[in-house]
Amino acid sequence: MLDFKDILATQDMIDKRHLDIRTITMGISLLDCTHEDVNVCADKIYDKITRCAKDLVKVGQDIEWEFGIPIVNKRISVTPIALVGNSCKTDSYVPLAIAMDKAAKECGVNFIGGFSALVQKGCTKGDWILMDSIPEAMRVTDCVCASVNVGSTRAGINMDAVAKMGQIIKKTAEITADNDGLGCAKLVVFSNAVEDNPFMAGAFHGVGEPECVLNVGVSGPGVVYHALKGVKGQPFDVVAETIKKTAFRVTRMGQMVGVEASKRLNVPFGIVDLSLAPTPAVGDSVARILEEMGLEVCGTHGTTAALALLNDAVKKGGVMASNHVGGLSGAFIPVSEDEGMIAAAESGVLALDKLEAMTCVCSVGLDMIAVPGDTSAATISAIIADEAAIGMVNSKTTAVRIIPAPNKVVGDRVEMGGLLGSAPVMPVHPESSEDFIARGGRIPAPLQSLKN
Amino acid sequence: MKAIVTVVGQDRVGIIASVCVDLAAFNVNVLDIRQTVMQGYFTMMMAVDVSGCTCPLAELAKKLEEKGKEMNLSIRLQREEIFQAMHRV
Numbered sequence: 459m460l461d462f463k464d465i466l467a468t469q470d471m472i473d474k475r476h477l478d479i480r481t482i483t484m485g486i487s488l489l490d491c492t493h494e495d496v497n498v499c500a501d502k503i504y505d506k507i508t509r510c511a512k513d514l515v516k517v518g519q520d521i522e523w524e525f526g527i528p529i530v531n532k533r534i535s536v537t538p539i540a541l542v543g544n545s546c547k548t549d550s551y552v553p554l555a556i557a558m559d560k561a562a563k564e565c566g567v568n569f570i571g572g573f574s575a576l577v578q579k580g581c582t583k584g585d586w587i588l589m590d591s592i593p594e595a596m597r598v599t600d601c602v603c604a605s606v607n608v609g610s611t612r613a614g615i616n617m618d619a620v621a622k623m624g625q626i627i628k629k630t631a632e633i634t635a636d637n638d639g640l641g642c643a644k645l646v647v648f649s650n651a652v653e654d655n656p657f658m659a660g661a662f663h664g665v666g667e668p669e670c671v672l673n674v675g676v677s678g679p680g681v682v683y684h685a686l687k688g689v690k691g692q693p694f695d696v697v698a699e700t701i702k703k704t705a706f707r708v709t710r711m712g713q714m715v716g717v718e719a720s721k722r723l724n725v726p727f728g729i730v731d732l733s734l735a736p737t738p739a740v741g742d743s744v745a746r747i748l749e750e751m752g753l754e755v756c757g758t759h760g761t762t763a764a765l766a767l768l769n770d771a772v773k774k775g776g777v778m779a780s781n782h783v784g785g786l787s788g789a790f791i792p793v794s795e796d797e798g799m800i801a802a803a804e805s806g807v808l809a810l811d812k813l814e815a816m817t818c819v820c821s822v823g824l825d826m827i828a829v830p831g832d833t834s835a836a837t838i839s840a841i842i843a844d845e846a847a848i849g850m851v852n853s854k855t856t857a858v859r860i861i862p863a864p865n866k867v868v869g870d871r872v873e874m875g876g877l878l879g880s881a882p883v884m885p886v887h888p889e890s891s892e893d894f895i896a897r898g899g900r901i902p903a904p905l906q907s908l909k910n
Numbered sequence: 911m912k913a914i915v916t917v918v919g920q921d922r923v924g925i926i927a928s929v930c931v932d933l934a935a936f937n938v939n940v941l942d943i944r945q946t947v948m949q950g951y952f953t954m955m956m957a958v959d960v961s962g963c964t965c966p967l968a969e970l971a972k973k974l975e976e977k978g979k980e981m982n983l984s985i986r987l988q989r990e991e992i993f994q995a996m997h998r999v
Contacts, residue, residue, distance in 0.1 A: 460990070462944065462955055464997040465914060469986070523968035524913075526988035707996045714995040 472527060476680035476742040477708065479715050480735050481531040482518055483656035485663035485671040485728065486510045488537040488572075496548040500557035503542070507534060507561035507570075510670050510725075515566040517722045521715055529715065530677075530877075534562060535661035536572035544584030551588050555595035555602045562601040569644075571661030573604040576651065578613040579900070589622055593629040596641030603659035609649035609846035611853045615901040620846065623647045624839030624895065628862055631831070635864035638872045642861040643794075643826065647842050649849030649856045654729050655785045660822075660857060671728040672720040673785060676712030676776075677735040678704070680742045682768075686750045697751060698771045705732060705775030713780040731785025732776030733821060734768070736796035738879035744768075744789050745798025745808075756798055757808030765789060766819035786855055788821025794874055794881030795826055804882045810841075818848050823856035828872040828881035831864045838862060840891035843901075851904050912941070912990040913960045913967070915974065919983030921952035929956070929985065932977060936970055937962045957990070 471477035491502035511534050518532045536542075536558065543551045555573050562570035573595055575585040592604050606623055609615035627642055634641035646660040653664020656673035663671075685704045689696050712730045720727035736744045745756035748764040769788045777783050791813065793799045802808035810827065817823040823845045829838075842858045849856030863872045866883045873880045917929060930940060938958050945954040960967055971987040978985030 460914065460955075460957075460993050460997070462946065462953070465916060465955060465993055466953070468993055468996055469916065520966070520968045523971045524989050525992045526971070526986050527992060710995040711992060714991055718991075 471681050475678070475684050476737070476739060477678050478528040478530050479674060479712055480677035480733070481533050481656050481675040482514070482529055482716065482719050483533040483535055483661055483673050483675065484511050484514050484723070484725065485535045485654065485667055485673060487663055487667065487669050488542045489665070491542055492545045494545060494547050496543070496546040496551070496553050499543065499546050500553045503536075503554060504557040504561045507536065507558065508564050511565040511567070513723060517719055521718055525715065527711065527715065531569070532567050533656070533658060533661065534565065534567050534570045535656070535663045536570065537663050537665065538572060538574035538576055540575035540582070540584040540588040541665070543588065544582060549587060550594070551591040552594050552598065555591065555599050558602050559599035568601060569603055569658040570601050571603040571605065571658050572663060573602050574606065574662040576607045577616050577619045578607055578610040579616060581616070581619060589619070589626055592626050592645060593633045593641065596630050596644055597633045603644045603661065605646040605648055605651065605660045605662060607648040607651035608842065609850050609901075611650060611850050612903055614903040615649065615843065615846045615850060617843065617895070617901060618898045620839050620843050621895045621898060623842055624835035627838050627860060628835045631862045631864055638866070638874070639861045639863050640874060643859065643874050643878050645859065647858045649846035650854060652785060652855055656731050657733065657735065657786060659859060667728070668726055670725045672716060672723060672725050673728040673731065674712045674716035674719075675731040675733055675735065675785065676708050677733065678708040679734045679736045679744050679747060681708060682734065683741070683743070683747045683750055686747060694767060698767055701768060701771035702775030705772045706779045709776035709779035727782070729782045729784030730776070730780040732772055732780070732783060732787045733785070734772055734789040736790060736792065736799070737877055738795055738797055738800070740797050743796045743798035744791055745796050745802055749798065755805060755807040756802040757812050761812065762815050762819055765791070765816050769820040786821040790822055790825065791816055791820060792825035792859070793827050794872070794879040795877060796879070800880065800882060803884055810884055810886060814844060814848070817845060817856055818852060821855065823849070824858045824860060826859055826861070826878065826881060828861045828863045828866070828883045829886050830868055830883055831862055831866050833862045833886050834890070834892070836890065836892040836895040837886055839895045841886070843895070847901070911959070911961045913958050913987050914990055914993060915956040915958055915985065915987045917954040917978070917983055917985050918951055919981070921947060925952065925981070925983065926954065928981065929974070932974065933958060937964045938970070
C-alpha cells in the first residue's frame with residue numbers, strides 16, 4: 459500500500475501549493491468546414507465544434523472529482539481560421555469568430571483559440587482578411603482568442619505582417635477601451651508558433667495534427683517554490699535537481715490525467731505541455747521562485763540566469779515523465795498573471811528591457827504587458843520585431859501579448875480580472891521606430907551554422 | 911479499481927464506523943486501513959475497492975466530501991493512480 463507520507467504530500471501540494479492541471483485542451487480540425495458562403499461556413503464550424511467537444515467539460519469535471527485534482531480550464535483550439543475562411547467570398551471573418559464563441563459557450567469552455575493566421579513568409583488574401591477582422595472579433599466575442607505567427611527560424615520575419623499587427627493591436631485596444639483594452643489580452647503575435655500548444659491565448663490546432671486530439675497543460679509554480687524553500691543556500695546543482703524532481707511528479711500527474719481524459723472522450727492523446735504557468739494567486743508565482751534562488755527582487759541582475767536554470771530543469775524533469783512532450787514547455791512569465799511579477803514591475807525593478815532578455819531563455823515572450831495608451835503602432839511593431847528576432851535566431855517560440863491601455867499612463871494599473879490578473883503600465887522607449895517599421899519586406903532567415 | 915479514502919480532523923468516537931457505513935452502502939469494499947494521530951489530528955487512510963461501486967465514482971467522492979463537512983472533517987476519495995503516478999516510477 460502507498461505511504462501515508464506520499465498521500466499527504468500530494469494532498470498538501472493540491473491544497474496549499476496550487477498544484478493543478480492548468481488546462482485540458484481539445485484540438486479540432488475545421489479543414490472540412492470550408493464554404494463559399496461565410497454563414498454556411500460559420501454553421502459548419504459551430505456544428506463540428508459542438509459535436510466533438512460536447513463531453514469535454516463533463517469528462518474534465520468527472521476526472522477532477524475522481525482523482526481529487528483540479529483541472530482549472532477546459533478549452534478548445536481549432537484550425538487557423540485564415541485557412542478555413544479562405545474560400546469564403548467575404549471581406550470579414552467576424553461571423554466565424556461569433557460561431558466559435560457560440561460553440562465555446564455551448565460546450566462550457568472558457569476560451570477557444572484559433573482565430574489565427576500563419577504568415578511568416580507571406581500573407582494570402584485570407585490572412586489579410588483575418589488580421590483585419592481581429593479588432594471587431596475581439597470586441598464582439600468573449601471566449602475567442604486570436605494569434606498571428608509572423609516569423610520563423612526557417613522563413614525569417616514577415617515585416618509587412620509585423621507592421622500590420624502593430625496597427626491591429628492598437629485598434630483592438632481602442633475598440634475594447636471600455637474594458638481597459640481587454641481585447642489585446644486575447645491576442646498573441648508569435649514567432650515559431652507551435653501547432654499543439656494547449657495554453658491560451660496562443661493555442662491553435664495545426665494542420666499537421668489529427669482530426670481531433672487532446673493536449674494537456676500542467677502547472678505548479680507553487681510546488682516548485684515550496685520545494686526550493688527546503689534547499690535554502692545550497693548550490694545550484696541541488697536547486698536544479700530539486701526542480702527536476704518536482705517537475706517530474708507534476709508532469710506524471712498531467713500525463714495520467716491526459717491519458718484518462720482522451721480515453722473517455724475517445725480521441726487520441728496528443729502531448730503534455732510542461733509549463734510553469736503562474737496565476738495571480740499568492741503562492742503561485744514564477745517570479746517568487748526566481749527570488750527564492752537568492753534575488754532580492756525579480757528583474758535585478760541574475761534574473762536571466764535564474765530563469766535559464768529554472769526553464770531547463772523543468773524540461774529535464776518533465777520530459778521523462780511523459781511519453782509525448784510538446785506545446786510551449788517551459789516557464790511562463792506573463793506579467794499581469796503573476797503576483798511576484800506584478801510587484802516587481804510596480805517597484806520599477808522589472809523593466810521591459812529585462813523582460814526581453816528573460817524571454818531569450820524561457821518559453822514564450824513578452825506576455826501580458828501593459829504599456830501607455832499613447833504608444834504608437836510603430837513602437838508596438840518594433841517590440842514585436844525584437845521578440846520575433848529572438849525566437850527566429852534561437853530556434854524557439856517567442857510571442858508578444860501587449861496591451862496599449864487606452865488613456866493610461868506609466869504608473870496606472872490595468873485590471874483584466876480573473877486569471878488574466880492586473881498589470882501595471884510599464885514605460886516604453888519614447889524614441890521613434892517609425893522609419894524602421896515603414897520599410898516593410900522580409901528579414902531573411904538566419905544562418906544555422908557558424909554559431910557564435 | 912482501487913481508490914484511497916483519507917480522513918483528517920479532530921479525533922472522536924465513531925469516525926471509522928460512520929465512513930465505513932457509507933462505503934458499504936455503495937458496495938465499496940475496504941481493503942486496508944491505517945490510522946495515526948499527527949499533530950493532534952486524526953489521520954486515516956483507507957485503501958478501498960471501488961470496482962463494484964453502485965454509483966459513479968465522482969458522485970461518491972462528492973457525497974463523502976459533504977459528509978465530511980457535516981462531521982467537521984476532511985474526507986476525500988481519490989483514485990489510487992494519482993498517487994502511483996506521482997510517487998512511483
